[in-house]
Amino acid sequence: MVIRFALAKGRVAKKAIELLIDLGYIFEDYSEKSRKLIFTDTTGTIEFFLVKSPDVPTYVEKGAADIGIVGKDVLLEHPAQVYEMLNLNIGKCKMCVAGFENHPIPYGKKMVVGTKYPVIAKDYFHTKNQLVDIIKINGSVELAPLIGLADCIVDIVESGSTLKENGLSVLAEICEISSRLIVNQVSLKTKREMIDPIIKAFENQL
Ligand SMILES: Nc1ncnc2c1ncn2[C@@H]1O[C@H](COP(=O)(O)OP(=O)(O)OP(=O)(O)O)[C@@H](O)[C@H]1O
Ligand SMILES: O=P(O)(O)OC[C@H]1O[C@H](OP(=O)(O)OP(=O)(O)O)[C@H](O)[C@@H]1O
Numbered sequence: 001m002v003i004r005f006a007l008a009k010g011r012v013a014k015k016a017i018e019l020l021i022d023l024g025y026i027f028e029d030y031s032e033k034s035r036k037l038i039f040t041d042t043t044g045t046i047e048f049f050l051v052k053s054p055d056v057p058t059y060v061e062k063g064a065a066d067i068g069i070v071g072k073d074v075l076l077e078h079p080a081q082v083y084e085m086l087n088l089n090i091g092k093c094k095m096c097v098a099g100f101e102n103h104p105i106p107y108g109k110k111m112v113v114g115t116k117y118p119v120i121a122k123d124y125f126h127t128k129n130q131l132v133d134i135i136k137i138n139g140s141v142e143l144a145p146l147i148g149l150a151d152c153i154v155d156i157v158e159s160g161s162t163l164k165e166n167g168l169s170v171l172a173e174i175c176e177i178s179s180r181l182i183v184n185q186v187s188l189k190t191k192r193e194m195i196d197p198i199i200k201a202f203e204n205q206l
Helices: 011-022 053-061 072-077 118-127 161-165 192-205
Strands: 003-008 038-040 046-051 067-071 082-087 093-099 111-115 132-136 152-157 169-177 179-184
Touching (some): 003 011, 011 179, 046 053, 053 067, 053 072, 053 082, 067 072, 072 118, 072 179, 082 192, 118 132, 152 169, 179 192
Parallel strands (some): 003 046
Antiparallel strands (some): 038 046, 067 179, 082 179, 093 152, 093 169
16 A cells, blocks of 8 residues: 655655655655656655645545645645644744735725735635735735735745845734645545554654
8 A cells, every 4th residue: 555645846845855755765766856746665655746735735635645745825725625634844934914014904994915825815804804805916926015006915924035125014924834744534544554653753753
């Protein structure tokens, strides 16, 4: 029986593969430059494939992967019927409202929000009873307030340097973000004897 991992491409996958290697798994055919899609460890018990982060919950929910490693931002933006088993404490950052410091949130008036995370933004401003028009943007979100497209943004902040270099500030923190280990709800029952030790091993690494 093989345990299949779906890993979010980019910084998360890099850290997740390091964690798997630290657990003693060897992936002879893996390299960052490889165009292969599926990598199997030398014992043939673990496979992983790299996917766009928003797709990780889908692969795990549908059972195409038993385990996924993905950012909490993705799980909040793309809710899925999966078990969130571990906070891996990697890929740490914050989901924030950001904009011009002298342009605070006009509570009571409608506000235009630019974001890569419309679900997270809608939920947050709903809890604040703040009327918003949300504009979905897929990258370089900080541009929105700079060119008058939006009053503020909801985006990830890690070091804060992107905001700082563009004259923007954090106006409110929404939540802490880090990578999570998620498991398919059927796999956790049918492949328990293989999945439990893997989760334990990850837990001991933290
Ligand atoms: N500064 C950051 N920007 C975006 N994501 C971050 C950052 N720091 C940590 N993360 C976490 O890393 C995860 C992956 O980020 P993202 O999807 O942007 O991929 P990436 O590593 O930036 O590579 P790429 O953007 O080329 O796909 C995010 O879901 C988030 O949980
Ligand atoms: O606080 P910092 O350390 O500056 O990091 C935050 C930046 O990192 C991400 O951008 P990234 O380039 O990863 O992806 P993007 O394509 O979504 O802009 C995020 O969208 C912010 O722009």
